[in-house]
Amino acid sequence: MVAAGKFLKYSRWENYGTTLGIKAGNQLEMVTARIEYQPDWSQNWFSLTCGQRLVKQGKVWLSPLSEGFKDSHVLGVGSRTAIGFPASRDKLFLVTFLDSLSLEAEAKVMQAMASRPASYGCFEAMNLDGGASVGLAHQEEIFIAAGT
Numbered sequence: 001m002v003a004a005g006k007f008l009k010y011s012r013w014e015n016y017g018t019t020l021g022i023k024a025g026n027q028l029e030m031v032t033a034r035i036e037y038q039p040d041w042s043q044n045w046f047s048l049t050c051g052q053r054l055v056k057q058g059k060v061w062l063s064p065l066s067e068g069f070k071d072s073h074v075l076g077v078g079s080r081t082a083i084g085f086p087a088s089r090d091k092l093f094l095v096t097f098l099d100s101l102s103l104e105a106e107a108k109v110m111q112a113m114a115s116r117p118a119s120y121g122c123f124e125a126m127n128l129d130g131g132a133s134v135g136l137a138h139q140e141e142i143f144i145a146a147g148t
Helices: 103-114
Strands: 018-023 028-030 044-050 053-056 078-085 093-102 124-127 136-138 140-142
Touching: 028 078, 028 124, 053 078, 053 103, 078 103, 093 103, 103 124
Parallel strands: none
Antiparallel strands: 018 028, 018 044, 053 124, 078 093, 078 124, 136 140
16 A cells, blocks of 8 residues: 555555556556556555456456455445546546446446546546445535445
8 A cells, every 4th residue: 555655555465456556647557466567666656456457448357366356245246336547547536336236337337438428438447345335525524424
């Protein structure tokens, strides 16, 4: 985990899943370490390693077993949250799905957003978590409380 340019934590779980990295100048990157390469953490001022890759270079890309995920709760249908960015890399989208869906359905929604007129689609996207760990707050007002 990297925040404010400082290396905070590393665990063996960092070798699983996909990492969203933000470099100086807010340059976004998404890396699946087991399949691509181990990111150079010193280049990021922020990073988040989590769930399965959903979209890679504009195409639905699902390979959860290759990323190290085997849990049926993760691979099945459930509440989901995803993060991604368009090819322009000038926006970051955080999407919470309140209805349960599969990883494939989640990936297709994240990718399909690209066909919208305002180009809201994701060129790169990954699954985060869903269910009780999802919460939403803005300026000290809680819209969705975690654990509900």
